[in-house]
Amino acid sequence: MTVESTAAARKPRRASKRTSAAKKPQSSEPQLVQLLTPEGERVEHPDYSIDLSADELRGLYRDMVLTRRFDAEATALQRQGELGLWASLLGQEAAQIGSGRALRDDDYVFPTYREHGVAWCRGVDPTNLLGMFRGVNHGGWDPTANNFHLYTIVIGSQTLHATGYAMGVAKDGADSAVIAYFGDGASSQGDVAESFTFSAVYNAPVVFFCQNNQWAISEPTERQTRVPLYQRAQGFGFPGVRVDGNDVLACLAVTRSALERARRGEGPTLVEAFTYRMGAHTTSDDPTKYRADDERAAWEAKDPILRLRTYLEKEKLADEAFFTELETESETLGKRVREVVRAMPDPEPLSLFEHGYADGNSLVDEERAQFAAYQASFADSAEEGK
């Protein structure tokens, strides 16, 4: 079964009838850019060629494996009560690593809350991603250190931040680019439409990277759109392309091309990475309530990691030692993540009053003083009790 036919199979019956009557199969079954088939075969695409060294291919594989291992550890930590919530990226490793490795250091990333693989590519310590899920902060990294903005939880808001940032890049005369990540659910949000409008009219150097993982919590893509998402771009006046989101090579090639276009001053591109979220939306929901059992199985056959491994093995680009070493490295990462999270201290109570304002605020000062006095009153009574 191909990705296209899966999409078509879930289309509302009336829509597919009308489509077939109009004889426009290309709009309901768009071509995916694919460079590596689910069977691990390299294929060529006329617009997106890529030539990677064995080293680079192994690097992409390593990134995906470690990201998946990290994600699995975080899911386990949530189950053990160490995290309040986790948004798993299982199944989306190729979309994230492919696009993430297309970025230059001076590019700027505006993620949603599931871009653990992109964060990995940016050099953000993965344990820093867990603070917000543990509840000790709302984002534990300096966005400017790795040009990786904080996770944004409100759906689609960050696409406007990315657009504004890109407008600034253009004003500065810099040749870097900006990438905004969002999902198929976010494509329904007004902010995403507004970011398309702004980026188009100001010709902002931004790439919109939509990971269409087929589900917005329990709402399928059909509840978000009647046309393939990448086609939205056309109405705003910039190109859209659908890429096989489980093909790391295609994601890398397509994103690289879109970023280069932005750098050349040719404006935004919408990339729709057609992929699948294999797990739940977050650890709070239960996909068995809203998804057919065989759906995941169909997508597992297109697993992004498996197909690259098949290719690496078949072409003898990696030996057994590589895979064994990577296995050890994965376990070390998992262990480190576990230890760091368990040791993550609760913030000091008084830190409640920090960082609300850059320039200070008399009201906060007053409340901090009251809170501090209240806290100190317990210390005093403890002293008196001695």
Place this chain on the structure above:
Amino acid sequence: MAVEKMSIAKALNESLRLALDTDPKVLIMGEDVGKLGGVFRITDGLQKDFGEDRVIDTPLAESGIVGTAIGLALRGYRPVVEIQFDGFVFPAYDQIVTQLAKMHARALGKIKLPVVVRIPYGGGIGAVEHHSESPEALFAHVAGLKVVSPSNASDAYWMMQQAVQSDDPIIFFEPKRRYWDKAEVDTESIPGPLHNAVTVREGSDLTLVAYGPMVKVCLEAAAAAQEEGKSVEVLDLRSMSPIDFDAIQSSVEKTGRLVVVHEAPVFYGSGAEIAARITERSFYHLEAPVLRVGGYHVPYPPARLEDEYLPGLDRVLDAVDRSLAY
């Protein structure tokens, strides 16, 4: 010349011009702010002098205006965005509340959001629906935002300078029915802090606290009360978040009576916050309960009824009398 008589509109225009001139990172953004100079002409001539790259006409999308301003601020710019009228800020309310207000805290202080959101607000100009509202309490309630409103040309000039220079997001409410009121502006004097209240009239019997468009009404009420032998002090709050409670407290502890006046609905309004906190701080100094004069808990009325809705001289004087009767 350092001292010049000008309207609030002109003072804001001059202040924005100075900001653009002083700091190349300052940008003006909004609907119609460029060629037209804004529907109230606050940005008149700025695009002509500073170019389309600095004074940016935007698509008609308020969330987009604020959302992209956030991105520009993250890139190191200092955007001053205009929301054309008060009632149209709500499409941007999500970006202001969930993003602009909280991003500095979310980043544990590592990034700053120096964005000014200018909102012409309040009634009294006979406008149609959504063009006369006073939503300041909705913003003051949100931690991470600072909310200010000048009442005169001098404050308009200086408070805008201070707002642009602030590293915190500022919601800058402009009293649109006072845009054409003139006053002397000393463009060289050093102003007090942005969030300090100012005593605009001394008095000993009662304190009136107001901000923005109501300061003028309160000054007129104080003058009328004077004719009846009542000495009324008037405080111009200038900042609704944070609030200069020290200034209100010291005035109340002198006069013993407090009336808070604003156009916004009394229910859950700034007056409620002031009344509660001053009662806590100055309970034994109060000769009367803190009274509030403001709008009603009704949708903003059609223009022909807004005089009934807006606090006028008589309603303020009635509250003064009621307070003094205790």
